[in-house]
Amino acid sequence: MKRYSVFAIAREAMNHHQGWERAWKSPVPKASYDAVIIGAGGHGLATAYYLGKNHGIRNVAIIEKGWLGGGNTGRNTTIIRSNYLQDPSAAIYEKARSLYETLSQELNYNIMFSPRGLLMLAQTHHEVRGYLRTVHANNLQGVVTEWITPERVKDLVPIINIDGPRYPILGALYQARGGTARHDAVAWGYARACSDMGMDIIQQCEVTGVRTENGQVTGVETTKGYIGTRKLGIVVAGHSGQVAEMAGFRLPVESLALQALVSEPIKPCMDVVVMANTVHGYMSQSDKGEMVIGGGTDGFNNYTQRGSFHHIEETLRALVETFPMISRLKMLRQWGGIVDMTGDRSPIISKTPLGNCFINCGWGTGGFKAIPGSGWAMADLMARGEPGPLAAEFDMWRFREGRFIDESVAAGVAH
């Protein structure tokens, strides 16, 4: 693989840009692999990357029914933070956030990580108490967050209205090293590195069945034929229920549509990410100048990647109240993704009832921020067959045993 650098740009500028290589290969599938991963979203690709990098397992295929990064990884609003309440969550999200800090250098691919700071507004007294608790928890967990006053919020976000009539701003939970990254680039960067390690990324290939023998996985049926494998990782987000059904088990997961939208591009006006959980909306500004906006999930099971209009209306109503200057902005694009929601709003990184079959799902509305940490933990689980410290609490049997990792109160909106 030729490295990207300023020298490469200069060289190619002289050379009519003839020398750029394809970022990844499009191979024909082999008959079998040491490990097969279903789903080339961020989590699947990161799993493959750390299988190769941390565990030396490189005879790996990543099978994708559409195009890589075309699922939720390419549809999210790219918020990265690790200010969760429960210890297992803080551990994995902070691992991910810290890996993001140097991921561009590591992958030699600019993922545009921008730790611009992130605010979660408190607009009710209940929220004030909740966030103060989170700040204390974060301090104990080694996650740097602080509680800030409304005046400081106004300093950081001049376009905000802190004394609105309904929900004045009472303060905020502030994570200075939270922020955003370029979502596609995260998928592309990992894909390029995986391909460079000799892994096969097989796009336009849908897994349609899972073959087993004596309770162990032996391979997968796909639209490009049968592919054998010694280990299987299911990393398909919204389609987890469907693929788990093929593997013979059921999950505590439901698939819902989550929408986002962007405005026309405007001059820079807000250089932090702001989340307003009480009124249900959040916003940041992309490098292109678009205001990137999201809200809550739709309420019913849905696989169509489009959502209901009234949710958009509710989100915008909330944000206009918080940021009056956006009331005249035109919205340019709106889309949906299918998110996999668990009962405690925490992910599943787990062994399954099927031998040598592992699952990573349930990231729901907030898994972009977790991609590097999740891939790290899932690779560890797949390589050793047992979860390491990051994944240990996220097994699928925690529901049965009542060991919830309850983040449902901590995350009022979907991000």
Add this chain to the structure above:
Amino acid sequence: MLILDCPYCGVRAEETELTPGGEAHLKRFGPGSDDDDFEAYMFARKNPKGVHFERWRHAYGCGKWFLAARCTATLEVFGTYPAQTAEPPADIVDKIRARRPDWTLT
């Protein structure tokens, strides 16, 4: 936009008038049941990509709970029926079969 006919008051309700209530026809397992049944009742969901039976409430109308048969992959609605039914009624099943010949009731 999702539109469902309320089987009680007959109103053609648009989704802002309705509240979704999750998977229908769950069989309740309580104290004394075994762990597998209890776990499945509490947490495991069919979450199908295709035909799905759901609970809905006509929240901003007559207030009643009812059930709906819907396709989660296309948003097609096959019909609605009263909540006091333990399984999908025959006419709804026939309507689904007419539209989805490969489908089986599980």
